[in-house]
Amino acid sequence: MSTQTFVIVGASLAGAKAAETLREEGFDGRVVLLGEETERPYERPELSKGFLLGTKPADKLYVHAADFYAGHDIELRTSTAVTALDPGAHEVVLDGGERLGYDRLLLATGASSRRFPVAGADLPGVVYLRRMGESDDLRTAIQGASRVVVVGAGWIGSEVAACARMLGAEVSMIAPEAVPLERVLGPEVGAVYRDLHADKGVDLHLSTGVDRIEGTDAATGVRTSDGTLVEGDLVVVGIGAAPRDELARAAGLEVDNGVLTDEHLRTSEPDIYAAGDVANAMHPFYGKRIRVEHWANALNQGPAAARNMLGAGTAYSRVPYFYSDQYDFGMEYNGYATEWDRVVFRGDPASREFLAFWLRDGQVVAGLNANVWDQADGIKALVRSGARVDADRLADPAVDLGELLG
Numbered sequence: 532m533s534t535q536t537f538v539i540v541g542a543s544l545a546g547a548k549a550a551e552t553l554r555e556e557g558f559d560g561r562v563v564l565l566g567e568e569t570e571r572p573y574e575r576p577e578l579s580k581g582f583l584l585g586t587k588p589a590d591k592l593y594v595h596a597a598d599f600y601a602g603h604d605i606e607l608r609t610s611t612a613v614t615a616l617d618p619g620a621h622e623v624v625l626d627g628g629e630r631l632g633y634d635r636l637l638l639a640t641g642a643s644s645r646r647f648p649v650a651g652a653d654l655p656g657v658v659y660l661r662r663m664g665e666s667d668d669l670r671t672a673i674q675g676a677s678r679v680v681v682v683g684a685g686w687i688g689s690e691v692a693a694c695a696r697m698l699g700a701e702v703s704m705i706a707p708e709a710v711p712l713e714r715v716l717g718p719e720v721g722a723v724y725r726d727l728h729a730d731k732g733v734d735l736h737l738s739t740g741v742d743r744i745e746g747t748d749a750a751t752g753v754r755t756s757d758g759t760l761v762e763g764d765l766v767v768v769g770i771g772a773a774p775r776d777e778l779a780r781a782a783g784l785e786v787d788n789g790v791l792t793d794e795h796l797r798t799s800e801p802d803i804y805a806a807g808d809v810a811n812a813m814h815p816f817y818g819k820r821i822r823v824e825h826w827a828n829a830l831n832q833g834p835a836a837a838r839n840m841l842g843a844g845t846a847y848s849r850v851p852y853f854y855s856d857q858y859d860f861g862m863e864y865n866g867y868a869t870e871w872d873r874v875v876f877r878g879d880p881a882s883r884e885f886l887a888f889w890l891r892d893g894q895v896v897a898g899l900n901a902n903v904w905d906q907a908d909g910i911k912a913l914v915r916s917g918a919r920v921d922a923d924r925l926a927d928p929a930v931d932l933g934e935l936l937g
C-alpha cells in the first residue's frame with residue numbers, strides 16, 4: 532500500500548473527478564480533497580439554467596452521491612479553505628493554521644466572478660452568480676423584483692436574462708458589445724442571440740457601458756455611459772470570471788491569466804499540477820497555452836491531471852467544447868476560435884436551427900450546432916482535421932460533413 536498523500540485544492544468538478552480517477556487508477560495512498568464551499572462538489576451549469584428556474588433540484592447537480600467519498604476513502608473536507616502553499620516543505624496551510632503534507636498536489640481552484648468596479652456596485656440588490664447558494668437566492672430575488680437589470684451579455688448574463696424572463700420578470704440587459712456573446716461568437720452569430728432575447732421581450736441596451744449603479748439604500752437602476760437610466764431593483768452582474776490563481780502566485784509558481792502548466796498539466800513546481808478553470812495549459816493541438824472556463828474542460832482535465840500525477844505522462848489535447856441553453860434555444864460549440872476571417876452558416880440562422888463554422892485561411896477553427904443535435908461529432912472531426920474546406924460545400928446541408936475532411 533502506498534504511503535503517499537495526494538492533496539487536491541478545490542472541491543468542485545475538476546477536483547472531484549481527479550479524486551475519483553486516482554482511485555479508479557488504483558492509487559491506494561491518501562487522497563485529501565479540500566474545498567472552501569459548504570456543499571460537496573457540484574456542477575455549475577444548471578445554476579444559470581434549470582436550477583435557477585427551480586425545475587432541477589440540487590440533488591441532480593452533485594458530482595457524486597453523498598457516500599461516494601467515504602466509500603472510496605477520499606477525505607473530503609468542505610468548508611476548508613487553503614490559505615497558503617509551501618512547495619519547499621510540500622505542505623498546504625489550512626485556514627485554521629493546520630499544515631498538511633503532500634507528495635503531489637492538484638490545484639483545481641477554479642475561477643470567481645469578476646467584481647464590478649463602478650460606484651454603487653456594493654449596494655444591496657447587486658448580485659453575482661457562481662455558487663449554488665447564489666443561484667438559490669437569485670431565483671427568490673427575481674421572483675420579488677420589479678425589474679431585473681443584467682449587466683453583461685456573456686454566457687452567464689444571457690442565460691440569467693433568459694431564466695428571468697421564463698420566471699416572468701421584466702428584464703433589461705446592458706452590455707458594451709453590439710450583440711450578446713460578441714467576443715466569443717462574433718457579430719453574425721451574436722445577432723441570433725440579440726434577436727432571440729428581443730423576441731422574448733428583453734429590453735436590450737447594447738453598445739453602451741455602465742457609468743454607475745443608482746440608489747441610496749439599495750439599487751434602483753443602472754446609469755449607462757450614454758446617460759440613460761435603466762430602472763430596476765435587482766442588478767445581476769455577469770462580466771466574466773477571474774482564475775483563482777492567488778495561492779499559486781503567492782507561492783512563486785508561474786502564473787499568467789491562471790496557473791501555467793505544460794501539456795501534462797504540471798505547473799512550474801514539479802509536484803504540483805493544475806486543472807479546470809484555473810489552468811492555463813499548454814495545448815499541443817494549438818501549440819500555445821489556453822485557459823478555458825468550460826464544464827467539459829473541468830470534467831476531462833481533472834482526470835487527465837490525476838493520471839499524470841500517477842506518472843502517465845499523457846498530454847491533454849482535447850478540442851474545447853461548451854454548450855448553452857437559453858429559452859428553447861440550445862447549442863454546442865466545438866473548437867477554439869480567437870481569430871477568424873469568415874463565418875459560414877449551414878441553414879438559416881433566423882430559423883434558429885443551423886450550424887455555424889468559423890474559418891481561418893479556409894480551415895474550420897470552430898463550429899456550432901444550434902437546435903440541431905446530430906452534427907457535433909462531425910464538427911469536432913472537421914476542427915481536428917485542419918482540412919481546408921470549400922465554403923459552398925460547407926454551407927450545403929446535402930454534403931455530409933465527413934466528406935469535407937479531405
Ligand SMILES: Cc1cc2nc3c(=O)[nH]c(=O)nc-3n(C[C@H](O)[C@H](O)[C@H](O)COP(=O)(O)OP(=O)(O)OC[C@H]3O[C@@H](n4cnc5c(N)ncnc54)[C@H](O)[C@@H]3O)c2cc1C
Nearest residue numbers: 541543544545567575576613641642807808824825826829
Ligand atoms: C452559473 C454558471 C453557469 C455555467 N454554465 C456553463 C455551461 O452552460 N457550459 C459550460 O461549458 N460551462 C459552464 N460554466 C462553467 C463551468 O461551470 C466551469 O468551467 C466549471 O465549474 C469549472 O470547474 P472547476 O472545478 O475548474 O472550478 P470551479 O467550479 O470554479 O471550482 C473551484 C472550487 O475551488 C474552490 N476553491 C478556490 N480556492 C480555494 C481555496 N484556496 N481553498 C479551498 N477551496 C478553494 C472554490 O470555492 C470552488 O468550489 C458555468 C459556470 C457558471 C458559474
